[in-house]
Structure formats: C-alpha cells, structure tokens
Amino acid sequence: MIQNKTRTPDTGDPLPVIAHLSDPHLDLSEGRARRLRAVLDQVAELAFVDALLVSGDLADHGFAEEYAQFFGLLPHSLPTLVLPGNHDLSAPMLAALDVAGHVATLNGVLDIGGLRLVSLDSHLDGRDDGLISGEAREWARNQIATAPGKVILALHHPPVSIGHHLADELYSLRNPETVSDLVLESDHVIGIFTGHVHAALATTFAGVPLVGAPGIVSTMRLGSKTDPIADPTAMPGFALHTIDNDTIRTVFHYLSPSAL
Numbered sequence: 001m002i003q004n005k006t007r008t009p010d011t012g013d014p015l016p017v018i019a020h021l022s023d024p025h026l027d028l029s030e031g032r033a034r035r036l037r038a039v040l041d042q043v044a045e046l047a048f049v050d051a052l053l054v055s056g057d058l059a060d061h062g063f064a065e066e067y068a069q070f071f072g073l074l075p076h077s078l079p080t081l082v083l084p085g086n087h088d089l090s091a092p093m094l095a096a097l098d099v100a101g102h103v104a105t106l107n108g109v110l111d112i113g114g115l116r117l118v119s120l121d122s123h124l125d126g127r128d129d130g131l132i133s134g135e136a137r138e139w140a141r142n143q144i145a146t147a148p149g150k151v152i153l154a155l156h157h158p159p160v161s162i163g164h165h166l167a168d169e170l171y172s173l174r175n176p177e178t179v180s181d182l183v184l185e186s187d188h189v190i191g192i193f194t195g196h197v198h199a200a201l202a203t204t205f206a207g208v209p210l211v212g213a214p215g216i217v218s219t220m221r222l223g224s225k226t227d228p229i230a231d232p233t234a235m236p237g238f239a240l241h242t243i244d245n246d247t248i249r250t251v252f253h254y255l256s257p258s259a260l
Contacts, residue, residue: 014113016050016051017049017050017241018049018050018053018112018240019078020055020239021040021053021238022054022055022056022057022215023057023196023216023218024036024216025059025087026069026070027060027061028066033069036070036236038255039237040073041259042238042259043238049078050112051110052074052080053082053119053193054080055083055155055212056083056085056087056088056156057085057156058084059087060217062087062092062125063092067092068099071096071097074100080110081108081110081117081119082108083108083120083121083154084106084122085196086129086156089126090123093106094106106123107119107120107121107140109143111147116144116149117151118140119154120179121133121136122173128171129170129172130156131173131174131175132178140182141182144188145186150188151186151189151190153183153193155192156195157172157196158194158197159178160203160205166229167197167222176205179205179206180205189208190208190246190247191209191211191248192208192211193212194210195212198219198230199219200212200213200252202250209248211248213238214237214238214254215230217230217232217236218231218232218234235255235256235259236255237252237253240252
C-alpha cells in the first residue's frame with residue numbers, strides 16, 4: 001500500500017485523490033451490504049484518499065430503510081458526495097440526506113482544495129432512462145462559473161453510448177447535449193465521472209475524459225444479450241482518480257474473493 005500522499009512534481013502540493021464508487025443497490029440484504037462494506041474497507045486502507053464519490057443507485061427500491069442502511073455504512077471522516085440513480089427516489093433520498101447530516105439536495109457540490117466536484121441529478125423517479133432538467137443545468141452553470149479552480153462533473157447516466165442494446169436504447173441519458181454544453185461553455189471542466197453501467201468505463205466526451213466506476217452490486221455483461229445481463233457473482237470494484245491540473249489518472253481496483 002502507498003503510504004505517502006501523491007504530490008505534484010513542480011510545487012510539492014498534494015494532488016486531490018477521489019475514491020469513486022457506484023451502484024451498491026442496497027436492499028437490506030446482508031449480501032449487498034457486505035459488498036459495499038468490503039469496498040469501503042478497501043478505500044479506508046488508502047490513507048491518501050481525499051474524498052468519496054458515490055454515483056447513484058444507492059438504494060435498490062428507494063425505501064427509507066435502504067437509505068438508512070447506506071448512510072449508516074458511510075465513513076464519517078471522509079468528505080463525501082452522493083448523487084441519485086435510476087433506482088433512487090427523490091423524497092426518501094432527500095429525507096435520508098437530511099437525517100445523515102448531508103445537504104438535502106440531489107444536485108451537489110464538493111470542493112477539494114482547488115478542485116470542485118459538481119454532481120448533476122439525471123434520475124427520473126420510476127424510470128430507467130435519465131434527463132437533466134433545465135433547473136439543474138442552470139445550477140451547474142453557476143457552480144462551474146464560481147469554482148475556485150478546475151471542475152469535474154458527476155452524474156449517474158453516461159452521456160455516451162455503451163455498446164449494449166439495453167443501456168443504449170432504454171437506460172440512456174435523453175439529453176446528453178446538456179452535459180456537452182456545460183463542458184464546452186467553460187475552460188474549467190476537465191472531466192466527467194459516471195455510474196449506471198456496472199462496469200468500468202473510459203472514453204472521451206466533449207473533448208474531456210469520461211470515466212465510469214465499476215458496479216458494487218454486480219457487473220454488467222456488456223458483450224451479451226442474455227437475460228439477466230448483470231452478474232452478481234463478479235467481484236465489486238471502484239475507481240481511484242488522481243487529479244493533476246488538467247490531467248485525470250484513474251486506477252480501477254477490484255476486490256479479491258477473500259475480501260467478501
């Protein structure tokens with residue numbers, strides 16, 4: 001394990017490091033809670049992590065008890081930003097954020113040194129596809145304009161094609177141009193972090209890196225048209241992002257079977 005915080009070569013200042021988790025889909029079962037707990041334990045061993053991002057589908061059914069389970073497992077010492085996914089429901093998630101001591105909003109912001117994470121709510125209650133509202137777009141524009149430095153956008157639904165018929169035809173973001181507009185309107189935005197796909201994802205969108213975290217509850221079989229397309233026996237993982245000015249370096253970590 002690396003013991004020392006990564007530093008910039010020119011100034012020696014610490015580089016922001018973000019642990020990026022996605023799609024725990026907690027349903028009050030011990031099996032799913034164990035998978036999330038094991039990933040969080042792995043993150044806790046990395047002493048150089050500055051913040052935690054969870055990019056949606058915190059709960060499987062949007063039940064208040066599922067959110068209580070989720071927030072009960074989160075570390076209290078690590079700055080954390082969570083955002084909703086297509087399995088989440090607005091009212092119970094907002095209530096759970098408030099109870100857990102977080103700002104009760106589905107569009108969030110987290111500043112880490114000179115870096116700003118801006119999360120966009122792309123979920124629609126009871127639907128699998130996504131949409132970014134005009135209100136969320138204008139809010140994000142303001143957060144980008146007032147950022148202390150560089151900005152990374154985070155949302156559940158990737159604004160790109162994945163290569164699987166279900167993800168691209170039924171589960172996609174309906175207005176990806178909203179994300180590209182936010183990127184292209186400002187020199188501050190250097191990347192986009194997403195979830196939803198239950199698989200590691202790396203591409204570019206609107207000229208910046210787009211990185212999706214692996215799924216915690218399962219891994220999607222992207223090359224298959226079988227049903228179910230999700231493999232709940234695959235090992236959970238997370239993405240570890242190190243931010244260096246305009247550069248994002250991502251390492252994907254997967255747990256070993258012994259961790260579960």
